[in-house]
Structures are given as structure tokens and as C-alpha cells.
Amino acid sequence: MTTSTAHATSTTRRTGYREVLANPVFRTLWVTGALAVAADGLRITTFSMLVFASTHSPLLGALAFGVGFAPQLLGSLLLGALADRGRPRALLMTGHLLAAAVALLIALLALPVALALALVAAVCALTPVFGAAGTRLVAAELDGDAYVLGRSLTNMASSGAQLVGLACAGAVVSLLGPRGALALSAAGYLAAALTVRLRLPAAAPAPAPAPTATATGGRLLSGSWHGARALLADRPVRVVLLAQWLPSGFAAGAEALVVPYTGQRGLPVGVAALLLGALPVGMLLGDLLVGRLLRPATRERSVAALTALLGLPLTAFALRPGAVTAALLLGASGLGFAYGLGLQARFLAALPTERQGQGFSLLSAGLMTVQGIGPVLAGAAAQGSSAAGAMSGAGLAVLLTAAWQRQALKGSTSARPKSG
Numbered sequence: 001m002t003t004s005t006a007h008a009t010s011t012t013r014r015t016g017y018r019e020v021l022a023n024p025v026f027r028t029l030w031v032t033g034a035l036a037v038a039a040d041g042l043r044i045t046t047f048s049m050l051v052f053a054s055t056h057s058p059l060l061g062a063l064a065f066g067v068g069f070a071p072q073l074l075g076s077l078l079l080g081a082l083a084d085r086g087r088p089r090a091l092l093m094t095g096h097l098l099a100a101a102v103a104l105l106i107a108l109l110a111l112p113v114a115l116a117l118a119l120v121a122a123v124c125a126l127t128p129v130f131g132a133a134g135t136r137l138v139a140a141e142l143d144g145d146a147y148v149l150g151r152s153l154t155n156m157a158s159s160g161a162q163l164v165g166l167a168c169a170g171a172v173v174s175l176l177g178p179r180g181a182l183a184l185s186a187a188g189y190l191a192a193a194l195t196v197r198l199r200l201p202a203a204a205p206a207p208a209p210a211p212t213a214t215a216t217g218g219r220l221l222s223g224s225w226h227g228a229r230a231l232l233a234d235r236p237v238r239v240v241l242l243a244q245w246l247p248s249g250f251a252a253g254a255e256a257l258v259v260p261y262t263g264q265r266g267l268p269v270g271v272a273a274l275l276l277g278a279l280p281v282g283m284l285l286g287d288l289l290v291g292r293l294l295r296p297a298t299r300e301r302s303v304a305a306l307t308a309l310l311g312l313p314l315t316a317f318a319l320r321p322g323a324v325t326a327a328l329l330l331g332a333s334g335l336g337f338a339y340g341l342g343l344q345a346r347f348l349a350a351l352p353t354e355r356q357g358q359g360f361s362l363l364s365a366g367l368m369t370v371q372g373i374g375p376v377l378a379g380a381a382a383q384g385s386s387a388a389g390a391m392s393g394a395g396l397a398v399l400l401t402a403a404w405q406r407q408a409l410k411g412s413t414s415a416r417p418k419s420g
Contacts, residue, residue: 015145017153017292025141026150028199029092029134030157032192036096037161039188042181043103044068045169047120050106050178051113060113067117068124069372075125076358076365081224083132083357089200093193095130098123100189107182128368132361137200139348139356145296148344152291155340159280159287227358236350239408241363244343246401247307249370251333253378254314254394255279261317261326261387271323278327282334290338296345303342303409307402310336314395320388333395346409 021027051057051064083091102119105111111119135151142150172181231237255276262272290299290306313329321329351359374394382390 015149017149020142020146020149020153023141023146023150025200026138028195029138030150030153032092032096032195033134033154034157034161035188035192035195036099037158038164039099039103039185039192040068041162041164042169042172042188043099043185046173046178046181046185047106047116049169049173050182051116053178055113064117064120067121068127069368071121071125072128072365072368076128076224076361077228078221078224079126079129080132080358080361080365081220081227081355083129083136083361084355085220085223086133087202088133088137089196089202091130091133092196092200095126095133096189096193096196098126100186100193103182103186103189107179107186128361128365131364132357132359135360135364136357139360144345147348148296148299148341149291151344152287152341156284156287159283163277163280224358227355228362231351231355231359231362234350234352237347237359240343240347240350241366243303243401243405243409244340244347244363245366245370246404247310247339247398248337248367249374250394250397250401251279251310251314251337251374252371253374253376254317254333254391255330256375257378257382257387257391257394258330260382261391262323264387265320265322267323271326274323274327275330278330279334282331283337284334285331286335286338287341289335290341299342300346301342303339304402304406306336306339306342307405308336308399309333310339311395311398311402314398315392317388317395318392336398 021030048064051060102123105119106116138150138154139147169181172184176184232241258275259272262268262275286306290302294302310333313333316329317326347359347363348356378390378394381393
């Protein structure tokens with residue numbers, strides 16, 4: 001399939017959520033993905049609590065919370081080709097089982113903190129590869145607008161499951177203790193692995209051939225590194241990657257300052273939780289409305305406008321709004337995250353078929369990376385000014401990104417053969 005054919009398909013035929021959910025393979029991936037994300041949320045929070053309780057170190061507690069994000073880019077760069085060379089069912093099962101094993105080890109054994117952190121980091125480094133295998137399977141099952149709506153449903157399920165996992169962590173820890181909560185998260189991963197084993201086909205899609213024998217040398221590491229460099233050197237791919245990464249990174253920086261903002265404004269402690277929940281609620285609503293109401297071509301034309309919607313409410317934090325207004329602003333900003341729906345078909349069309357899985361892995365790892373870098377930059381800016389000023393600055397950066405998207409995405413859907 002050529003890019004022009006894929007793009008035409010994505011913009012001419014409209015699909016509904018019901019049709020997408022009728023696909024049994026997608027439905028299985030949707031359910032197991034949400035289950036794994038909820039288990040992730042429970043594991044991340046509980047592991048951080050456990051490390052802090054044993055070390056009384058805020059730094060190590062924070063490191064335990066964020067250790068799963070930083071290694072993902074490295075894993076994608078060095079092992080990303082595995083997403084194309086392996087069978088999706090086997091890769092997905094392996095990912096869930098490894099996550100379950102690490103959670104159980106930490107729950108059952110009094111591991112040194114350094115070893116526990118290393119185990120979590122090692123498994124999380126592979127997360128983009130396993131996730132890309134699932135996305136590759138979705139791309140094989142769903143065409144055109146169905147693929148875009150499938151990604152929309154996946155985003156909504158992931159956001160909801162993450163909220164559930166994080167929100168319930170405190171109650172679960174109170175009931176079962178940190179180690180019991182970790183064991184429960186392991187059970188979630190095991191349930192996902194079992195469902196994948198029983199409900200997904202073993203053989204489809206087949207592994208993609210390596211682009212050339214000399215390009216990869218037949219080795220996973222060299223093939224992954226070469227593939228990542230080739231993808232980033234490909235302008236249509238690079239532009240759509242940056243168009244997805246940059247707004248998310250700046251918005252994550254603003255989100256990370258919610259707690260400092262409430263503290264500097266002297267707002268009640270519970271307000272921080274309200275504000276932190278407003279953004280993902282807006283994300284869920286935005287994906288639902290944009291995916292359900294806008295036609296495929298309209299979604300693609302609305303990328304820059306939706307990105308601007310993500311940034312504009314954040315700039316209003318320069319006025320230091322109160323709790324209710326701040327919650328409304330963050331909810332409105334969350335609606336703008338639907339900008340990603342207008343880029344899904346464009347990104348799929350830009351990827352060479354033989355590097356499709358690696359492209360998905362690179363996208364996921366890059367998103368995790370910028371969501372780790374964004375808070376650091378925003379925190380540094382807030383240190384020199386205020387949380388309100390830094391949040392407003394992040395919103396301005398999103399607006400500038402929207403202006404760049406408007407220009408850079410012109411012509412990025414031009415026809416090109418899907419080959420390496």
C-alpha cells in the first residue's frame with residue numbers, strides 16, 4: 001500500500017466506535033491493555049510508597065515513581081526492531097509476564113532498593129517494544145478511520161485505567177499493605193497475559209522482513225539502531241513524530257506544576273487532586289467528541305487548532321486563577337489532547353511497512369521521554385519565577401508548536417512508496 005492510498009482511505013470512509021469494538025482481536029487488545037495500565041498505576045504508586053517507607057528518602061521515593069519512564073527511549077533505540085521481527089502475541093505475553101514477575105519478586109522478597117529499581121527499569125525499557133507489537137497488530141486488523149478510532153478507544157481506556165490504578169492505590173495499600181498491593185498488580189498482569197494467550201491469534205501478522213541484510217547485519221541491536229536512525233532521518237516520519245511529542249511534553253510540564261501552584265496560591269490540600277483529575281477527564285471527553293463527531297479529513301485539518309486548544313487555557317494561569325477556574329482551564333486544555341487523533345493515520349501512512357513496529361515503539365518511547373523532560377524544564381522555570389508563570393509559559397510553548405504544526409504538516413502526506 002502506498003502512502004497516498006492509505007491517506008485516501010483514512011479521509012474518505014467514516015467508521016463508528018461500535019464497528020471497531022466488534023473486531024475481536026482489537027477488543028482483546030483493548031481490554032488487556034487497559035488491565036495492564038491499571039496494574040501499572042497500582043505498581044508505580046505502591047513501589048514508590050514501599051521505597052520511601054524503607055529508605056525515608058524523598059529522592060529515592062520519587063525515583064521509584066519515575067524509574068519506568070527514562071529507560072524507554074533507550075530500549076526503543078536498541079531493541080525497537082524486535083516489534084517487527086517477533087510475533088505480537090508472544091511479545092505481548094512476554095511483556096505482561098515479565099512485569100508480573102518483577103512485581104511478585106518485589107512483593108515477596110526483601111530486595112535491595114538498587115536491585116528493585118534496576119529490575120523495574122529493565123522491564124520498563126522493553127515497554128515500548130511490547131506496546132508497539134500490539135499497535136502493529138491493531139494496524140493489521142483495522143484500516144483507515146477504523147484504525148484512528150481504535151487508537152482513540154485505546155487512549156480513552158488507558159487514561160481511564162490509569163486514573164483507576166492511581167486513584168485506588170491508596171485504598172488498596174491501606175487494605176493489603178504495599179507488598180499485598182504489588183502482588184495484586186502482578187495478578188493484573190497475569191490476567192492480561194492469560195487473556196492474550198487464549199484470545200489472540202498466534203500467527204498474525206507475520207514478522208516483517210528486515211529492510212536489507214547489510215542494513216541490519218542480522219543482529220537485533222544493530223538493526224534497531226539503524227532502523228531508528230533511518231526513521232528519524234525520514235522527514236515525513238520525523239515531522240509527525242515531533243508533532244505528537246512536543247505538545248505532550250510541554251503540557252506534562254504544566255501538569256507537573258499543579259501541586260506547587262496550589263501551594264503557592266494557598267489553596268486547600270485537596271484542590272491539587274481536583275486539578276490533577278481535571279486534565280485526564282478533559283482528555284477522555286476530547287477523544288470521545290473528536291473521534292465521534294468529526295469526519296476523518298476534518299480531524300486531520302484540525303491538528304493545529306486542537307493543539308492550540310491544549311495550550312491556550314494554560315496561558316491563563318498567568319492570572320493565578322482560583323480552584324474552580326483552574327479546574328475548568330485544565331479540563332478545557334485536556335480537550336486539546338485529541339490533536340493526536342488527526343495524526344494517527346498520517347503517521348501510519350508515513351511509516352515503511354518493514355519498520356512499522358519500530359515506528360510505533362519510537363513514538364511511544366519518545367512520548368514517555370518528553371513527558372519526563374517537560375516537568376524538569378518547567379520545574380526549573382518555576383524555580384526562577386513561579387508555578388503560575390511557568391505553567392503559562394508552557395501554554396505559550398504549546399501555542400508556538402501549534403503554529404509550527406500548521407506549516408510543517410503541509411505536504412507531509414504526499415505520496416511515497418512504503419519501503420525502506
